[in-house]
Amino acid sequence: MKSYSKLLILPFIAVMFSCAKEDELSTKKAELEAKKSEASELRASIESLEKEIAALDPEFGKMNRKSVLISTIKPNKEHFQHYVEVTGSVLSKKNVNISGEVSGRIQEISAVEGMRVRKGEVLAVIDAESVQRNIDELETQMELANIVFEKQERLWNQQIGTEIQYLEAKNRKESLEKNMAGLKTQMDRTKVKAPFNGTVETVNVRMGELVQPGTPMFQFVGESDLFIESDVSERYVGIVNRGDSVEISFPSINETLKTKVTAIGTIINPNNRTFKVEVVLPNLSYVKPNMISVMKINDYENKDAVTVPNYLVLQDSKGDYVYIVENDMSKKRYIKRGMVYKEITEVLEGLDGSETLVDKGFREVGDNFSVNISQ
Template identity: 70%
Template sequence: MKKNFPFLIIFLTVLLASCGQKDELTAKKDELAKLKKEAADLRNAIESLEKEIGVLDPEFGITNRKSVLISTIKPEKIHFEHFVEATGSVLSKKDVNISGEVSGRVQEVLAVEGMRVNKGQVLARIDAEAIQRNIEEVEKQLELAIIVYEKQERLWNQQIGTEIQYLETKNRKETLEKSLAGLKTQASKTIVTAPFSGNVESVLVRTGELVQPGTPLFHFVGESDLFIEADVSERYLGILNKGDSVDIYFPSVKENFRTKVSAVGGVINLNNRTFKVEVFLPYLQFAKPNLISVLRIKDYENPNAVTVPNYLILQDSKGDYVFTVENNVTKKRYIKRGMTYKEITEVLEGLSGDEVLVDKGFREVGDNFSVNIAQ
């Protein structure tokens, strides 16, 4: 027991020293918290007093307010243009169904879907055997009728025979000639050809099928006479006219070009309150019927417009305003806005274009705020 007594004394000494250090640290923390609270209360009291004095003395408020770090821009004087945007589709005036004109069985189909053909190229053949037999029969009858007519004509020229005999033979010959011409025309219609150059979109008939006049055989689209049709809101009726310039953009192929309005509809659609606008489309290799396009039609322009970015325009009960900077102090400037297109707004009144506007930090300032301009 006596041997362990010195170690016990050392242990108790270390323990007491440790407890003393913890008490001192706790006291310092408590003191720090107390001072922070006093400092916060003091700051609040100072700010409250500054606000009260600022209300009574505006100049004091300006000089004592903390400066806000901002960046600035100037209004732009540009040639401002406003466009009406509408979605349209490419259509073709030569989008047709080619139908059969005679009765018969399809003998041969030469066209396939997606095939490009020229005007007059054969697409299909219909069996013409019955028509051909009729042609041969009428040709023999006509051959005899011509012989009889020629003999009767010689006799009539010699004043032999009656006039009625001459006229009957002449009439029979002419009737057979017309019948033969009709049969040949009918026979020509058994060969189905392309009415104009274009593409075979779909084949609607098969070899061996029996068709009648009017039976659709092919869906055919010409490669010319394409146009774009779009629905435009009735609010622009009277603003858009034939001949107006139009910018066209095709989102699918990322192509654009400029053309003109070729026709403006005069009837309002009751369902969506729009009217039709037709735009001329020149030949474009990528243009296909039903291709989506975006039309940008200019309806307003100002060659000397003062403009500002949309995001800088704020509103209150009095109207629209922006913040300008004069001698490192912000000023609330009320404006009258005009047309807006994309990210730019035209300013009709309130700005001359020579002012300096608050850009970054415009939401952190107010009227008569002291500011520092970032370089």
């Protein structure tokens, strides 16, 4: 019975000990939070007193403030160029739809999509049976007309017969010759040919299909007379001009070239508030129509500019500023910002290039902070 009683008492003692331990932990946590609150209030009070004393005694501020470890750089004096970057598409002035010039059924299609052809190569043949019948019939008439003319000419030379008979025979012969030339031209037009060197983009007809004059049969793009067309924001009107230098890059093939703006649009598109800019390309084997390109148009340059990295330029209610180093102290220097291109800012006023700028650590310093320059 005693053994059973002991077994009941042991769990009770364990529970009591655990509760006491939890109470002690809660007390210590509460005490820690109270001390932290007191310390925070004390630090705030100390900082406030330091600021008030430093305002009355600048030397105290210098002595009391710890030096901030920084690195420095110099402003650059360089040829600064600004570019307008826009995306464009390669187009061809020789992007045409080739149509049939005569009526008939497609008898042969030799062109396929993507096929590169030379000027004059046959792309398709239209049935010319009716034209051929007309030619055969006309040849028979021409044989008789030639015989009659030759006889009338001999008689006329012998002063036999009338002049009107000779002229009628001659006119008949020449009229049939002109008709034959027209039929041969018509026969030639049954062969649809490439108008210039280029590539067959699409084939719009099928074998045996009936076509009429003007029916689009092929979309054909020439290899020359390529140009790039881009939409440029209207805020660059008067800034981007004909003759401006342009750097063209093709992201898909990692190629770059330099050229000039050749045409400026005179109308603003009301839908996207842009105008057209056109740049003619030289004949390049690696450039294809509809290829995406990036145009960098040089719209501004300063051959003797003072520049700084963008990230060093800060701003407050008074304007833009940077931190410079003077006598181991950081100083706030207000500047007038010029053009910005990529990671570089042009400085028009406030810096002459001889200053030492705070680089690493510029966010940890303020006006009249003691600094320690890292070597």
